[in-house]
Amino acid sequence: MSHRLGGEGIVLASTSASRKAMLESAGVQFTARSPAVDERALEAEMxxxxxxxxxxxxxxxxxxxxxxxxxxxxxxxxxxVEAGGRRFDKPRTRAEAAEHLRFFSGQVMTLHSAAALARGGRIVWIGSDHARLQVRDLSEGFIEAYLDAEWPAVAACVGVFRIEGPGVNLFRSIAGDQFTVLGMPLLQVLAALRDEGVLPA
Known part of the structure; x- marks a missing residue:
């Protein structure tokens, strides 16, 4: 955890390693906590x-x-993640992860990343961004070898990849902000934290 910027810091409502790493690299002081949110129920409502x-x-x-x-x-x-007209959640099993990868093969994957700031349970800011990732044609051999190396770590990853690791091998090209691909529109977040007086302007 960084202690360079932001006074007593913020609370990160996530235990995502990539989101923690982004804030640490940016010098934002924070405490990470896991929020009690039924994501699947909210998605079903929407x-x-x-x-x-x-x-x-x-x-x-x-x-x-x-x-x-x-x-x-x-x-x-x-x-x-969206691909081929379908929306994808995190894979629940290795078999489902393989199924997702087969579907992604040769497709354009659109990754939507969003962030929000709240104070006292009240939302004060929301931001979002998206990136487009062209998945190359994936062979069955590659998919199995990839999951041998990356499962179960990628069970926590929408899109079944860690772009900062072996997941980069899934793609032919990427159009979009690197932080969005990592899972958070960081530049927007930092601007909002400056606007809120948490970070020096």
Whole structure:
């Protein structure tokens, strides 16, 4: 955890390693906590909504779920993947992960990442971004070898990849902000934290 910027810091409503690493690298002081949010139930309530809207709603729900942080800002974040007209959640089993990868093969994957800030359970800011990732044609041999190396770590990853690790091998090209691909629109978050007086302007 960094102690360079941001006074007593913020609360990160996530235990995601990549989101923690982004904040640490940016010098933001924070405490990470796991929010009590039923993501699948919220998604079911929003059936038919755009993926970007759902990502924003999930980020806001996570930020608002932690109400005992006093005056500290709470940062929630979420990512959703769309490909071939379908929306994908995190894989629950290795077999499902393989099924997702087979579907992604040769497709353009759109990754929606959203973030929200709350204070005292009230949302004060929401931001979002998306990236487009061209998945190369994946052979069965590659998929099995990839999951041998990456499962179960990628069970926590929407899209079944860690772009900062072997997951980069899934793609032919990527169009979009690197932080969005990592799972949070970090530049927007940092700007919002400056606006809220948490970080020096």
């Amino acid at each position: 059936a038919g909504a755009e993926a970007g809207e759902i990502a924003q709603a999930l980020a806001a729900a996570k930020a608002a779920a932690i109400t005992d942080a006093g005056d500290r800002l709470v940062l929630g974040s979420d990512s959703l």
